[in-house]
Amino acid sequence: MLFGGSETNIRDIFDEARQSAPCILFFDDLESI
Numbered sequence: 001m002l003f004g005g006s007e008t009n010i011r012d013i014f015d016e017a018r019q020s021a022p023c024i025l026f027f028d029d030l031e032s033i
Contacts (some may be wrong), residue, residue, distance in 0.1 A: 017023050 012014055013025065
């Protein structure tokens with residue numbers, strides 16, 4: 001997939017975080033996404 005890979009990865013991360021609630025997500029270098 002050439003486009004949408006980052007969006008899919010972020011969606012997967014948030015889905016996993018919701019299942020593991022409560023949790024904290026830490027994004028380092030967010031501007032590089």
